[in-house]
Amino acid sequence: MTAPVQDSTATVVVEARQIRKAFGHVEALRGVDFKARAGEVTALIGDNGAGKSSLVKILSGVYTADGGELLINGTPARPSSPQDIRAYGIETVYQDLALSGDLTPYENVFLGREKRLGGILGLLRVVDRRTMRAETAEIFDSLNVRVKDHKGRVATLSGGQQQSVAIARAAMWASHMVIMDEPTAALGVAQTKSVLELIRRVAERGIGVVLISHNMPDVLAVADSIQVLRLGKRVASFRRGEAEVADLVRAMTSGDAPEEQS
Amino acid sequence: MTMLNGNKSVGAAIAERMPTPDSGHAPRWVKSLLARPSIGMLVILLLLIAVFSILKPDAFLGSYNFRSIALSASVIGVAAVGQTFVLGTGGIDLSVGSVLVFGTVVSARVMAGMGGVSAGWGAVGVGVVVCVVASAFWGLVNGLLVTYLRVPALIATLGSLGMALGAAQIVSNGLDIRSVPAIMTNDIGYENVAGIPLLVVIALVVALLAGFVLWQTTYGVHTKSIGSNPEGALRSGIPVRRHLISIYVLSGALAGVAGAMSLAEFSTTTIGGHTGDNLTTIAGAVLGGTSLFGGVATVFGTIVGILVPVTLQSGFVIVGVQPFWQTFAVGAVLVVAVFVDQLRRGSQNRR
Ligand SMILES: Nc1ncnc2c1ncn2[C@@H]1O[C@H](COP(=O)(O)OP(=O)(O)OP(=O)(O)O)[C@@H](O)[C@H]1O
Ligand SMILES: [Mg+2]
Numbered sequence: 001m002t003a004p005v006q007d008s009t010a011t012v013v014v015e016a017r018q019i020r021k022a023f024g025h026v027e028a029l030r031g032v033d034f035k036a037r038a039g040e041v042t043a044l045i046g047d048n049g050a051g052k053s054s055l056v057k058i059l060s061g062v063y064t065a066d067g068g069e070l071l072i073n074g075t076p077a078r079p080s081s082p083q084d085i086r087a088y089g090i091e092t093v094y095q096d097l098a099l100s101g102d103l104t105p106y107e108n109v110f111l112g113r114e115k116r117l118g119g120i121l122g123l124l125r126v127v128d129r130r131t132m133r134a135e136t137a138e139i140f141d142s143l144n145v146r147v148k149d150h151k152g153r154v155a156t157l158s159g160g161q162q163q164s165v166a167i168a169r170a171a172m173w174a175s176h177m178v179i180m181d182e183p184t185a186a187l188g189v190a191q192t193k194s195v196l197e198l199i200r201r202v203a204e205r206g207i208g209v210v211l212i213s214h215n216m217p218d219v220l221a222v223a224d225s226i227q228v229l230r231l232g233k234r235v236a237s238f239r240r241g242e243a244e245v246a247d248l249v250r251a252m253t254s255g256d257a258p259e260e261q262s
Numbered sequence: 263m264t265m266l267n268g269n270k271s272v273g274a275a276i277a278e279r280m281p282t283p284d285s286g287h288a289p290r291w292v293k294s295l296l297a298r299p300s301i302g303m304l305v306i307l308l309l310l311i312a313v314f315s316i317l318k319p320d321a322f323l324g325s326y327n328f329r330s331i332a333l334s335a336s337v338i339g340v341a342a343v344g345q346t347f348v349l350g351t352g353g354i355d356l357s358v359g360s361v362l363v364f365g366t367v368v369s370a371r372v373m374a375g376m377g378g379v380s381a382g383w384g385a386v387g388v389g390v391v392v393c394v395v396a397s398a399f400w401g402l403v404n405g406l407l408v409t410y411l412r413v414p415a416l417i418a419t420l421g422s423l424g425m426a427l428g429a430a431q432i433v434s435n436g437l438d439i440r441s442v443p444a445i446m447t448n449d450i451g452y453e454n455v456a457g458i459p460l461l462v463v464i465a466l467v468v469a470l471l472a473g474f475v476l477w478q479t480t481y482g483v484h485t486k487s488i489g490s491n492p493e494g495a496l497r498s499g500i501p502v503r504r505h506l507i508s509i510y511v512l513s514g515a516l517a518g519v520a521g522a523m524s525l526a527e528f529s530t531t532t533i534g535g536h537t538g539d540n541l542t543t544i545a546g547a548v549l550g551g552t553s554l555f556g557g558v559a560t561v562f563g564t565i566v567g568i569l570v571p572v573t574l575q576s577g578f579v580i581v582g583v584q585p586f587w588q589t590f591a592v593g594a595v596l597v598v599a600v601f602v603d604q605l606r607r608g609s610q611n612r613r
Contacts, residue, residue: 100490102557112498
């Protein structure tokens with residue numbers, strides 16, 4: 001996989017400052033900082049319970065933060081629902097529960113945002129399948145996503161193809177950022193490789209990608225920036241090429257790596 | 263790999279604990295038949311008709327018999343269309359028969375108060391609206407129970423099955439109300455349009471509209487997406503609760519339409535005659551290819567599917583088999599249909 005030219009001056013699309021979040025007595029996030037840039041893959045790593053999912057859920061509008069600041073494109077945002085966050089052009093790919101297995105790929109891509117026919121039929125909410133199919137084929141082509149059957153049920157696709165459909169859907173609607181929580185956790189080696197390539201292609205469209213993963217080699221292969229969480233705080237942040245697996249593991253487990261500006 | 267295990271329906275929960283029958287090595291024609299269940303069902307239906315025709319050609323093949331099969335299928339078919347939408351969301355509506363009875367009893371009482379047998383079209387119009395609205399009310403109850411109170415559909419609709427039937431008996435003192443306006447029976451129940459009974463035409467119009475909605479509108483797509491993956495539908499911004507409530511209201515309202523049709527056909531309420539409607543409508547829908555596990559639903563299939571139990575009923579009566587066997591047969595057929603549905607899913611889903 002080829003790295004794009006290193007460029008840490010790319011626009012910051014999402015910035016979290018000193019975000020705090022507690023669940024009862026559990027402090028999941030204790031003042032975490034985080035930054036994701038346009039056109040880059042930003043990996044978010046950390047041990048189990050470090051707070052990755054909690055942070056991502058705040059970024060995707062599922063939770064609201066108890067404290068701290070969220071900046072989207074430089075302006076403070078207070079999203080209170082996933083719908084809010086999607087209005088900012090930020091889409092999330094969930095590890096599971098993502099697609100409707102009984103619907104076709106294009107129905108999934110447009111689910112909840114269906115194209116309707118014009119005129120009276122549109123008012124009667126009649127869907128415009130032809131347009132939806134064409135636009136889906138277009139985004140699939142541009143991301144090099146291949147599914148064997150565009151009119152068949154998504155459940156008949158392989159796990160990797162399903163994840164690709166989910167990522168393409170997010171890329172279709174995201175104008176600024178796509179968040180992915182462990183998108184390759186359930187995949188085999190070959191499928192993981194093709195999904196990682198897809199993730200890079202999404203970033204090359206100029207969209208920011210936030211990637212949670214437990215697989216260090218994958219992270220090193222695909223990420224432009226790696227931010228490490230430990231016990232609800234960011235303890236380290238590396239640019240591409242600055243770290244090896246051992247550095248990441250040390251930061252995740254002991255958190256003694258110096259805090260760097262990304 | 264179970265990436266798409268978001269289906270929370272009762273059926274799916276049960277199915278998860280059972281080994282999926284493996285049809286991976288079935289011949290191609292078996293697979294394509296499994297993929298198009300409504301066509302397979304059409305073949306089975308024609309076989310049934312052939313068998314009964316050979317056994318009793320004069321009685322079974324008569325136009326009187328076809329007319330009565332069509333009328334029965336029309337009334338129960340309209341209710342089965344509602345059931346199809348409910349099953350599509352991964353839910354189930356056991357209350358259709360009781361809800362139908364409740365609607366007819368309230369409607370018949372209102373029409374009795376407006377002149378009874380000699381009442382005019384005004385009374386009939388009010389009666390039909392009352393029948394549909396009273397039935398839709400129970401659909402609303404079901405919908406609220408399933409969404410806001412999170413009562414499983416199986417239990418919620420079983421509860422309203424009891425409540426609606428009890429309420430109908432309270433309203434009618436347990437006795438059928440026979441004072442249905444004569445014009446309702448004469449000008450709707452016995453009416454023909456181009457040789458086809460008006461009730462059949464009404465049922466076909468309902469099925470056509472509902473089929474189009476399920477097939478070609480966002481409402482239909484959202485229905486199937488909820489049945490397929492409720493959590494995913496919610497995350498895609500679909501108002502899942504509101505949609506589910508509307509689905510149960512639709513099922514109740516269509517049971518009400520079926521009730522009004524039944525009043526026109528028989529000119530009386532039929533309080534004791536609908537205990538098997540839930541079984542029949544579910545069997546009809548599933549036989550036609552609608553999945554008991556949600557996500558897949560087809561009104562065309564339901565129309566074909568519902569003809570199977572209705573034809574069995576008529577055939578058994580004509581051949582002289584005790585009619586109780588019909589209930590037995592429909593029950594058995596439902597079990598087979600669900601098994602086939604599982605085969606179908608097992609052969610198509612990648613794991
Ligand atoms: N909804 C919740 N209610 C209560 N506690 C929660 C909730 N969500 C997360 N936590 C707690 O917050 C802490 C951080 O959890 P989080 O899921 O964010 O970690 P994570 O980094 O995603 O871990 P993993 O790698 O296991 O997915 C954990 O101690 C977890 O138990
Ligand atoms: Mg997590």
